[in-house]
Amino acid sequence: MDDLRRLPRAMNAPDPVATTGAVEAPEDRYVNRELSWLAFNRRVLAEAENENYPLLERLRFLSISASNLDEFTMIRIAGLEGQASRGIESTAIDGKSPAQQLEAIRHEMVGLEQRQQAALDTLCGLLAQEGIEIASIAQLDEGEIAWLEDYFSTDILPLITPQAIDPSHPFPFVANMGMGAIFRLKRGKRKAPLIEMVLIPAGVPRFVRIPGDAATYVAIEHIITHFAELMFPGFKILGDGLFRVLRDSDIEVEEEAEDLVRFFRTAIQRRRRGRAVLLELDDECDEGAEALLREQFDVDAAMIVKTKGMLGMRHLAAICNESRPDLKFAPFDPRYPERILAHDGDCFGAIREKDLVVHHPYESFEVVVDFLRQAAADPAVVSIKQTLYRAGDQSPVIAALIEAALEGKAVTAVVELKARFDEERNIHWATELERAGVQVIYGFTEWKTHAKVSLVVRREDDGYRTYCHFGTGNYHPVNARIYTDLSFFTADPAFGRDAAKLFNFVTGYVEPTALEQLAISPLGLRQKLYDLIDREIAHAREGKPAAIWVKMNSVTNREMIDKFYEASAAGVEIHMVVRGICSLRAGVPGLSENIRVKSIIGRFLEHGRIWAFANGQELPSRKADLFITSADAMSRNLDRRVEVLVPITNKTVHDQVLGQVMLANILDTEQSWSLGADGEYHRMHLGSEGPDAGFNCHHYFMANPSLSGRGSALKAQEVPRLSLGNRA
Template sequence: MTSSTPEIVEPRYLNRELAWLEFNSRVLDQADDPDMKLLERAKFLAITGSNLDEFVMVRVGSLKLQGSSGTGRRDPAGLTATEQLRAVALRCHRHVKRQYKILLEDIQPRLGERHVTRVDLEQCSDRVEAAAARHFRDDVVAVLSPQALHDRRFPMLPGLGLHLCVELRGVAELAPQNTPKIKRSDEADDDGSEKEFEPQFAVIPLGRTLPRIVPLPIDKHHGDKHPSGAHENSFHYVLLEDLVSHFVSEFFPGREVVQCKPFRITRNADVELREDGAGDLLGGMEEVLESRRLSDVVRLEMDASASDAIRNYLMESFYVDPDYVFQIEGPLDLTYLFGLHAIKGFDSLRDEPWPPQRSPAIDPAEPMFSSIAAGDIMLLHPYETFDPVVRLIEEAATDPDVLAVKQILYRTSRDSPIVAALKRAAERGKYVTAIVELKARFDEARNIEWAREMEQSGVQVIYGIRGLKTHAKVCIIVRREPQGLVRYVHFGTGNYNEVTANLYGDVSILTKDETLGTDATMFFNAVTGASQPQPLQQLAIAPLTLRRTILEMIRGETERSKQGQKAEIVAKLNALVDTEVIESLYEASQAGVKIRLNVRGVCCLRPGIPGLSESIEVVSIVDRFLEHARVFYFRHGGDSMLFISSADWMPRNLDRRVELLVPVLDSAISKRLRESLQMYFRDNQNAWSMQPDGSYKRIVASKKQKPFRVQEALYRKTVENIRQIKQSSRLVFEAHRPGD
């Protein structure tokens, strides 16, 4: 038992935004790991850039709106929006500085040593420059269009796009009369006084149709051998913005180009639909997309070598807070490194492939319905392939005994085979209902397109619930069988996206359990019918019963510990933010409950504080796959309770989204899932231990410990299971009989 008098801790919770930046710093540590393959390090650097883009769009955008409201409201950590914005800006600048130090001083030079070289067109050979010029004139000039800026107002530029700002001189009579004059210190009149000239600017949006990475021929003087002497592929390239900048004068004949520098803006994406005033949700969401396109600029990134004229012009044009102006020494938008990671011929610079394995519980020669009828099936993605889930829905589309398919779609792939299967099922006369969440941030446009296509095919499409996002992952297939109607159900922790299923760690459960099937149908029909759900036997739903269930399970462990029983909570989730859940965990810790939390991203709970949370351990795994599954274990007096869920422990998931908490009923599945959950606390290769102050320390194997990497262990175990099953299959000798 711990001390009954907790220390006074202020604050009791960590700030959510700073906790998220701490997570992105852990991702950046992967890019800074010299033991990792070079192109994998580049990929992690790209991930940190993409992560930061979304964070600034959404979280900084939200803080800007809160700050402008002037309410002075404080977050659970005690900070106002203005204080958070200041702290976030400082942390972001440090983060960006570290990103480019890693890129320019480490990864890029090392890639050059391995003949993946970013070419400087100012210093390349005539042969390479001529090839670059041909590409520019043949493939670029016809696509891009410069726009002169006569009234000091930019055209409506998209957020996160890459653009070039061009400072021009000459043809003064074309300059507008109200353009201010700027003195340049590098020019003087004959009498030594500074000249005045009228600065003129143009912008060249680079768009998204031209590839960012432009391959170039290899300079002969670079050679094509590895330092060891072994032959190796070479890949030389120039970035599109460098190519256009080098030849930019060809866009402005008769003008002198003073300078051409890339810049990038980030717009506020925290634009939500006011559903109380939206009679047509589809039309309302299209207005949201348009509002996001026109929203205020919350961040400006520009080349650090931009002139004072360009820098001042951009800052004044976009009205950006100086704290959120980033002058960057290096290529803007690090997501180009995703493309570099994918170049062919450099397998030695990438991780060994871990192709998803087929589940031994599924016979590829048998229908999915037969496999599920033989017993519940759990799939651990991406170690086990997501194909059975896709196959189940595809088979349902053509099976004459299937009467209905009901499914929730939150995020899907661009060419989703699941959406195609739902359309086929409807076209074949089956009763198909899809809840398409139009409010899934950044997937709104795609989901609107899918919704319209499915409606045209005869699918009954429901656009979620007013005031809530439908985030649950469930598919119900109703099939006529000799014993009557049978419900086959898929529950998951991840989206119905076969592409991200190869990258995200998630759990799928396939079952024909009658109680779960009945609960799932009642839940689904309540959502589509916008009615009050009836009490369910096994499932818990947010925003109605999921929070209560989680709190009851935590408090149950607390009471057992107070009574002298063993009590334990193990949870794996993406984020822990909700203060009511955190307080309940603090109370459980003070009662002596052993609590282990595997939280990938934001954790606002402070672990390890004497008298408050000393029995709480928090670890974070950042590795090849993005840990996405939500799995919760409660000892429950020895009668273990295990759940999977679509919901993190955040207010938005528990109160403002439609989510599911699903008990794991099959004993064999429960045992396997619990074993995998325990493995996450053995990792000593890519695991981080959270400290009471919110910082993280990397967990390092001691001299007595063997290296253990949970993702690798799960993959090797999956492969070994398949191998053993193949070995155990005996060859059956079948004799020919007379007359055969």
């Protein structure tokens, strides 16, 4: 591990696409964003098929892939369908029209959903061998069925409402992600058949666990259909079926909206009633009931999916909570930085000594919370400013800000109402903050404030000192245990002055000038990156070492991709770790032969964003220019969001972010997929033992302390140093 000799290569990757001269056709230069996202979700699903993972973790990955696909349908497919229906012919980066994209997406989705159902069948069989069963009622014994019947009568029947559908009972509204059962009934020989619908309340458990040592679960929709005669006494059930609906869930902000809070409260209600985009049916749905559903939901025929398996697999996550540690990843407790503990837990003392970076989730998010809690309780703190994009349901960050306001400190919170699917929660937190006396700002109407920044001003013996936190992720305590992110703390006055200008920009539209350290989008961040790339191009043309290392969640912006192509053509060596969408084509002769792209999918969600520029030296080098950022290489981040690009100059922090975090991501083989010139991803290497064993960056970080957080208490502990060794 100490000296890894070769950069990893994809196993069985095809030869680069043969090209001659410049590559001009859009489909040969770029990968469609939507198709690249579907490729990402296939990689997530592959983790559910990964035999090296514990079974309940595989089930969790399956539920994640299903949840991802739901959101993709509600946002991306809905948007493309809206464009197609309005006759909008604007093309995607690869030249496809909305209609062409929809056709390609639907083809890919069929295969993805079939793989999901096959994965569920496999996992159900394996879990049953371990005493966890997702059972049909036909598999239960008489005692279990009797218990379910009693449970249906006492716990389910009072909650559900059968609704007849006829001229005097119009078709009921089905909310977004709503699921229901539909029945065709008959009573008496002369009366016509009757259609009845039962909507499953959103608040009830999707899976009911039958009491006993064995973990036997039954889906609530199967309980309802099995015991339907108890709902409809005197009726004969001629047929039934299950269905689920996904609706258009995007919210378009009107620039002329006079009151953002009121606008979003109304928009959230509209989203629940958005246009139906996808209708899922079980394969055995009654023909008459199916015809009615097709007519009422008015969904494009191509977006009606019939399946022999389970509808709404996102809810499988509930079964993953079963108390079976033997079927889950080994527990991991985040470390608390020793350097802060060496200062008796005083975050300000540790930061004042020198800059510090906290690597989540390997190091505890409690550091961020403690930073704000100490600020709230410290009588020397006079002011706190905080951006909030996603904060979660039980937010200790919100609690700290409220406590600070109640202690009489000047507290400002920039709450982003446009954080998708968190709008309602953010409105709630904004209300709570205002009640406590926090000055709540909602930022720009047309731009999201996506930057993650805390600013604390403290009165000290030598005057006022500003402490800053810059993050690549959200102030969300649950995500911080799953997402890999970086939290950078500094008391450098230049960062404090720049952060103050950032807040003045968001709260008062005062455009920042003469920034000393930060670059801010949508003002100068893009140009800053262009200038750094141009410098690497110049170094390559002068024969100096020239390289760029990038870690991102998504790369879709055409101009940025073209800049990478320009650098590749000049001889700049580019290594990119892009977890999700990548519209760039890698390794194409005449276009991108010096660019290598990989995606890491594993136990933790790679979320941190890092840029490293060689600056005339071989990477990794202490002379490299290094940055962390809240922005991906997407048009929305570069042009329509408030983001920050933060330089890392402290020696120890620089070593950690570049020589530990970034390098380990580049060296990883066990969780990595390499992007080929054909636009396809190929798994690099699954774990094995012995000299041919791969490298797992998540295992490395869990086993080794970070550099900047070690402190004097860990000086004797040698952290294995990573090395590129001989380049492949």
